[in-house]
Amino acid sequence: MNKNFKKWVSIIFIALFFALIVFTILMNVTATNSNNKAKNQLKIQQEKLDSNKNNYQDKFNDEFNQYKNNLYKSKDAKLSSITLNNENYSKAKDSLDKFLSSYFTYKNQKTFNERKDYLLSNDLITKSFANSDKFDSPKDSTGNSYIDASGLTSTYKGNSIYSNFITNGKGSISVYALVTFDSQYRDSWVSTATNLYKIDYNMENMKINGINKISTIENKGTATRSN
Incomplete structure (x- = not known):
């Protein structure tokens, strides 16, 4: 069991x-x-x-x-203008920033001359602009380089860009730019200037075709050492 x-x-x-x-x-x-x-x-x-x-x-x-x-x-000219202006501005600003930064920066005659080659190689300016008097080297009374003789340098500081005319994206747009830069002679004097420029910008090839100074807005000089 x-x-x-x-x-x-x-x-x-x-x-x-x-x-x-x-x-x-x-x-x-x-x-x-x-x-x-x-x-x-x-x-x-x-x-x-x-x-x-x-x-x-x-x-x-x-x-x-x-x-x-x-x-x-739109048949409303204000609406159409604002829209086109905003688009033109955004397309142009990058190229204009690069152009202005290079154009207003040099430390001697050599780097002054190199600006044109840089801008051309990066497709930022047209050949006609590159061959204009805007890239001519300033001369002193003896015919030599004024930049090297005076020790002139230029340092780009910034810009404010405002588009002006309206286009369909295939023509040119005129742009106003407030540009601030320092100019220095040897080590004794620095001048900070803000100038108003009118820039011819081609919307089709996205290149700058010219720049002209309109006026000086502000110019301040500062001595960096006593002579």
């Missing part, structure tokens, strides 16, 4: 043990499937969000372009 009882207890215990193992395996499989299902659902939701985001972005771009085109075609 006792032997049969122990035998059945052992059988039941082993059966329960295997049942527990099977149950654990089934639970793990179920959990894995649930996790995979949850991951797939999250992936699908993320894809939908990305798709909606792209659709909204495309819709926004389409509406913005339509709005911009409507402004261009």
Whole structure:
């Protein structure tokens, strides 16, 4: 009796043990499937969000372009002018910044001459402008370099640019620029000037075709050492 009882207890215990193992395996499989299902659902939701985001972005771009085109075609001259001016300004500003920084920076005759080559090689100015008297070297009374003789240097400090005329993006736009730079003779005197310039900028080839000084807005001199 006792032997049969122990035998059945052992059988039941082993059966329960295997049942527990099977149950654990089934639970793990179920959990894995649930996790995979949850991951797939999250992936699908993320894809939908990305798709909606792209659709909204495309819709926004389409509406913005339509709005911009409507402004261009507007019979209201003020709306049309403001829109075109903003676009012309943004296109021109990078080229104008690079041009002005180079044009108003030199430390001797050699670097003064190198400005033209730099501006030409970087497609910032036209050949006709490069060959104009704006790049001529100043001479002293003996015919030698005034820059080297006087120790003249120029250091660009900054600008404020204002577009003037309206174009369709294929012609020239006249730009007013307030340019600030330092001029120094040897080590004895520094002059900080802010001048107003009118710049001829070609919207089609994105190059500067000329610059002319309009007036001096401010000029301050500072002695750096006593002679």
